Amino acid sequence: MTRRLVIGLVRRMIFGLMSGPAPGLLLLAAVPAFGHDAPSGWSYAVACCDNKDCRPTVPGEIEATRLGYKVRDSGELIPYSDRRIKPSGDGGMHRCSYGGFPAAGTICLYVPAGS
Numbered sequence: 001m002t003r004r005l006v007i008g009l010v011r012r013m014i015f016g017l018m019s020g021p022a023p024g025l026l027l028l029a030a031v032p033a034f035g036h037d038a039p040s041g042w043s044y045a046v047a048c049c050d051n052k053d054c055r056p057t058v059p060g061e062i063e064a065t066r067l068g069y070k071v072r073d074s075g076e077l078i079p080y081s082d083r084r085i086k087p088s089g090d091g092g093m094h095r096c097s098y099g100g101f102p103a104a105g106t107i108c109l110y111v112p113a114g115s
Helices: 003-014 021-030
Strands: 054-056 062-064 068-071 077-079 085-087 094-097 106-111
Touching: 054 106, 068 106
Parallel strands: 085 106
Antiparallel strands: 054 094, 062 068, 068 077, 094 106
C-alpha cells in the first residue's frame, strides 16, 4: 500500500466519508508504520522515528569524544559501538529523541561516514 493511498484513507476516515467500525479496523490492519523524511529528502528508519522524533542537529549539539558521542541537551554519552548509531543518508548529523524533545533520551543518532 503506498503512502499516498494510506494518507487518502486516513483523510476519508477523519472527515467521516467512511462509516462504521469495519473500515477503521481494515485500515489499521493495512497501515504500515512510516518514519518521516529528513529535510534533504531521505527517510529516517521507522524504528527511530514516529513522524516527529528526528531532526538535523545544530552545531555544538553533538560532540565526538574519545569514548563516544556526547549529546549536549540530554547529557548522554553514546558509545561508538551503540546500536542507536546509524549511517546518515545525507552526510549530516541527525538525532531522534523521544517526542522530538532535545532533553529527551536518544532513540537514534545518524552520523556522517567517517565521523
